[in-house]
Amino acid sequence: MNIFRTLHRSILLLFVVVVISIVTLVHFSVSKIVAEQSRAQQQSHSPALELIVQQLMKPLHISETLVKAKELQDLMGAPDIDEAAVFASLKRLHREFGMNFFIASEKNRRQYYSDGTTTELVEGDVSWYFKYKDSAQNEIADIGKWEDTHFYIDLKVFDEDQHFLGFFGVGKSLRSFLDIFARYKETYGYDFIFADQDRNITLSSDPKLVAANSQFTNLTDLPWFKDLSEEEQQGSLNNLLVKINGFDFLIAELNIQPFDWTLYLMTPLESRQTEISRGFIFSVVTLLVIIFGLFLIIYNLLYYFKKDMQKTRQIDVLTELPNRASMSLTFDELIYKKSSVSLVLINLDNFKSINETHGRKAGDIVLRQIASMLQLELRDRDVLGRWGGEEFLLLLPNTGPHEAVDVAETVRNRLANMTITTGSMSIQMTASFGVSFTAIPRAINEVIAAADDALFAAKREGRNVVRLQLIEEH
Known part of the structure; x- marks a missing residue:
């Protein structure tokens, strides 16, 4: 940060x-x-x-x-x-x-x-x-x-x-803005008008136009604006020449994008200065728009760069699946979107014996191949991640608990009939599945706890089975 x-x-x-x-x-x-x-x-x-x-x-x-x-x-x-x-x-x-x-x-x-x-x-x-x-x-x-x-x-x-x-x-007190405007106008005779998307004047160098007592002056109420043609009023005011109190003013318009405001720079002109001033102000404002656009581009690049860094930190290196932190964030996002979610906790049966008998390298190969198989079994909207060790986590958005059990059964059967090769040997693996479900906002730990209870029941009943545990309402 x-x-x-x-x-x-x-x-x-x-x-x-x-x-x-x-x-x-x-x-x-x-x-x-x-x-x-x-x-x-x-x-x-x-x-x-x-x-x-x-x-x-x-x-x-x-x-x-x-x-x-x-x-x-x-x-x-x-x-x-x-x-x-x-x-x-x-x-x-x-x-x-x-x-x-x-x-x-x-x-x-x-x-x-x-x-x-x-x-x-x-x-x-x-x-x-x-x-x-x-x-x-x-x-x-x-x-x-x-x-x-x-x-x-x-x-x-x-x-x-x-x-x-x-x-x-x-x-910031509007008095501070008025002080800046006053010094500027005294030196150069120019005026500022800031207006929102409804053309309500939010800031101005003219104290009479500044909002007070919850009331805003609208740009359309100004005499010089009323003198414009209907086409000019509905379009951009940039480079328009208007007459205010008998004097000619050239308007330069600049959009302040983060606030969705527009700055109108009112430039006083003598008739012989109009063309030169118009070209100069147009050039400067164009430069401001370009620089401001570049600034926003760089800012957004940094934002996406930061997101990419966060994404990299949320990938499990071994299986290239989302890790625990990433899955927790995904669950929170689904809940925030008011999606119902079924959660399936997958624990490989007797995995420690693989490491003890064949070594950790073989165990890593088993995890990678199972991860690849599980990804192939997913629907487009499902999310698979590594929860830790020999456990995987499957999030099924907008999926009821009984449909989730059917999905888990399909995956369980696919895994039980899968032959994993490590180069020198073939290994058969099974897994136990714990399923839980929530249709209302809950912390992931609460849903995981229910799925863990179901997983424990599956292990207790001999492994290689799917069990469902719904969260008790209090």
Whole structure:
């Protein structure tokens, strides 16, 4: 986890360096054509990059990294929330990153802030929690805390069994954004407008457009937008020239994909500057889109690289089947998808005598050949893994217990009639089968325990048999 956290930060730093380098290159190229004018326009876009990277992307990736920490899951998943420990952790994060973090606990329906305050999460009084709790999204950007309006990044937290524990995230007062916007506008005269997918204005350099008291200004309510044609209103606003309070402004549009927001950069133009400014802004925004796209590609490559590493660590080297850890994760995923699952525990009979009589090399050959045979007997949806030693585990999704017994009987008969060759000898093997079933969410250990009881009964009854043990309801 520390390696990937470092990689994420390194990529973010690389993203900033590349952006600044390319914008600087554009600056010197354009300055040969329109020296002072182009230089001023190039400098005016640097705050846009700084805003996106420092104010939006950096908090997002820091939060994405921290939300995976076991310390956070342990705090939020504890039977009794240790509020002192929660505040201590939030204050430490505040000191380390200089941001205002929060935890919203599902267990006791209370929100804790790094400044030491709390809010009771009462349905009807606090709408965001209950709205986003039921959302399919795990990462949400939102505006809230209306008495001191904040921009929030909310990330869902789950335990190892994918049970929802609440939200973790970071909040920034809109006053900090307005201060940045004010300095920018005073120097260059440019305006920012951030809008969500419904064109509600979430952030803006114009304080009158900033959300307040749970009310958002919509982009379609602005006078200059109403003056656009119907076709222009429904399409992209990129490179449109609009008139605001008697002055011409050129709009540059940039999609902020992680939040599904759009940034509208409003550039004031004199009539003789329009064409040059249009080309310059289009070039810079195109570069931003390309760099941002490359950043997302690298980020996703790292994500899949991490998944591949995890997959490699979850393969049994001898049989090349999923190992115990992988099978446990697969079971949890099936249960999370609300699938009924039959579980078959397969134990090779008298396997230790193979190792003792013929050696471990012969035992390894037996395990590999049996693993290959079992895979051939599986249906497409079934999952086979090595549970440990001479035991295999078979997961049968959406399969009833009696159908699972039939499957186990087929495999048992196939194995009993199979001749295993080790090069110098032939070996006959049998196995005992324990079958169990669950149609409701349960821990794998509970279902395994029932299958183990069935397996013990099969061994006790002479081996090479299939036995079923259903879980007793309490």
